[in-house]
Amino acid sequence: MPLINQSIIDNLFQFASRMLARSGDGDKHTVAASIYASDGVIYSGVNVFHFTGGPCAEIVALARLISDSDAKPLVIIAVADSDRGVISPCGRCRQMLTDYCPEIQVILKIEGELEARPLTELLPFGYVRSGRPAVSRRI
Secondary structure, X not given: OOOOOHHHHHHHHHHHHHHHHHHOOOOOOOEEEEEEEOOOXXXXXXXXXXXXXXXXHHHHHHHHHHHXXXXXXXXXXXXXXXXXXXXXXXXXXXXXXXXXXXXXXXXXXXXXXXXEEEHHHHOOOOOOOOOOOOOOOOO
């Protein structure tokens, strides 16, 4: 797994924050996510809230990466409005990330600092679909 340095973490935070400032509306678009991929490109998206559900920002960003590139997602961050800052992916996002990119790292705010952690630390006993490669678990 490549080392995710502070510069990448800071760039992802700034990219997601700018997207949220531009696209957030406090109603239907309240979270932005950015993914740094193996091609060096940042793929981002905002959540698309709807009373029937709707995709979270992390899934929109992942869909953009999958649609636009063959690159491997390396690290993801989600930033919420109303001064909530960096947030952890919800359970549905954790499961989808496990299904699509189990080796991804997630940026979390830990003791006031932004740190990249393996997804497996957030979902240590996650469900792995039949036919999918085994996921290395750090527990």
